[in-house]
Amino acid sequence: MNNPRTSRYIFSLILTVLLGYAVFAALGTQGGTLRFGPHSPTSRVSGAMIEKNIEGARPNLTAKNHTGPSNVSFAPGSKGLENGAANIVSSIVADYRSFDTFGEVLILFAAVTGFMLLLPDKKGKNKGVTSEAPNFVLVKAAPIVFAFAMITGIYISFNGHLTPGGGFAGGAVIATGILILVLSGNEFNSQLLSLTETIAGMLFLAVGAAGLVLKGNFLQNVIPTGVLGYIFSSGIVLALNLIIGLKVGAELGSLILAGGKKEI
Amino acid sequence: MFTILYTLSLVLALIGIFGMISQKNLIKILISLNILETGVNLFLVTAGWSAEANVPIITGKLGLPSAVNFVDPLPQALVLTSIVIGLGVTTVALALILRYYRKTGNLTLEPSEFQSGGER
Structure with a gap:
């Protein structure tokens, strides 16, 4: 313990463990698993991005209940999309x-x-x-x-x-x-x-x-x-x-x- | 599976933070910063991941074209930004480290003069 390097490592380890505890506590757990579980993208903004329907979904996004399927069908060969990138x-x-x-x-x-x-x-x-x-x-x-x-x-x-x-x-x-x-x-x-x-x-x-x-x-x-x-x-x-x-x-x-x- | 991925990415970020606190060599601090970045990027990508979902590229092989089929593409796009910013930070940090090395002759963070009793 007299070695300053050892005490530095121990101090850093204690700080890191405390920070890690704070991070995991902030994320929270629900029934033993972390709270940020698998969400379906349909309940997020990116659901509208996937369905290429940002313009149509804009009223729903403010109400945070964008769940309905978009009326734009997209598949290889579809035309007239809001954004035509396959990726x-x-x-x-x-x-x-x-x-x-x-x-x-x-x-x-x-x-x-x-x-x-x-x-x-x-x-x-x-x-x-x-x-x-x-x-x-x-x-x-x-x-x-x-x-x-x-x-x-x-x-x-x-x-x-x-x-x-x-x-x-x-x-x-x-x-x-x-x-x-x-x-x-x-x-x-x-x-x-x-x-x-x-x-x-x-x-x-x-x-x-x-x-x-x-x-x-x-x-x-x-x-x-x-x-x-x-x-x-x-x-x-x-x-x-x-x-x-x-x-x-x-x-x-x-x-x-x-x-x-x-x-x- | 989610718990494992979240925990491991956060542990990777914490390893980076530990390295940044405990090391005195500037190159090692920079490497720790990059490890921290990798952990955070993994965390963000995991936030949009789903085991039964596909790569977010529309192909003809998917049966029902719907948002449920794809993993969340938004964290991936943000991680792309994060990677490029990490590259910029690393570039400028390396240039600063080079300046420091040319001025002082070593890569270790030294205590200043009035703390000369400190550890090398």
């Missing part, structure tokens, strides 16, 4: 709650900007990410892997409303391709990345402004939703996923490029 998570991220996504993109931009500002530029001649010369296998394989990573990233962004994926996942894959290219000693045009990021951010704002001008709400869907299950079927979800994919890929790519140019 419901994508429809929430890029349509119903796209203003949240706008803030998310801004936060990512702020994080990258903060990283650039916090670290000073490297002074010496060695501008590479690694100090050693890259391996032969890495040098020869990097362009091929980069091409596949770009194609996969754009595909994931493009198909985000039909399959799992979306702008953020696709952008991360694109940035991985840039990472491999940079690790192999190749140069990547950082001005191109900055330009892509700027244009993608302005396009995001343009899509939002189009909704504001044409429909009255910022980021409201202005593109007609086609047949569910087809590639051009989801209104602004597809456009926003592509824009987010480009923007996130450019942001993370410039972050990776900055890693080689900063004093670490």
Whole structure:
């Protein structure tokens, strides 16, 4: 007990146990199980999001008794939905709650900007990410892997409303391709990345402004939703996923490029 | 099953909190923060999970197209936001840790001068 490290661990353990007791007590139990049991989504707001019936369910949602089935039938091939994305998570991220996504993109931009500002530029001649010369296998394989990573990233962004994926996942894959290219000693045009990021951010704002001008709400869907299950079927979800994919890929790519140019 | 998932995700978050309190190495504190984030994300996803429900993607294989068929997609969308914010926080925190390392020469949180009797 005389060892200060031991007493620190014991103190931390006691604090954590107390906090855990508080958390579990706040969650509460009902008959031995935690109170937050399995709820049906029909009794939640997301029930209306699943049934693509936010507009119709709005009176019911205020009364907190949205239980009735929606009159909109949705299945592959149905037309004229409020939101045509087959992937419901994508429809929430890029349509119903796209203003949240706008803030998310801004936060990512702020994080990258903060990283650039916090670290000073490297002074010496060695501008590479690694100090050693890259391996032969890495040098020869990097362009091929980069091409596949770009194609996969754009595909994931493009198909985000039909399959799992979306702008953020696709952008991360694109940035991985840039990472491999940079690790192999190749140069990547950082001005191109900055330009892509700027244009993608302005396009995001343009899509939002189009909704504001044409429909009255910022980021409201202005593109007609086609047949569910087809590639051009989801209104602004597809456009926003592509824009987010480009923007996130450019942001993370410039972050990776900055890693080689900063004093670490 | 729900109780197990809730309890384990909360225990994971508590492990992160324990690490943040007990460790003095800045990198370990950051790793603990990420563990805490993972626990909270698991908790949120579990809040919308249901054993008999499907992935929230409309396909032709589902018999009755209704909200009952799907797990709650809203926590998953929020967790996506949470993951991206966690990435941003980690990025800025690593940059700050690098600045701290360049200024002080070590990664350990030191007591300040007037507390020089403290533990290294």
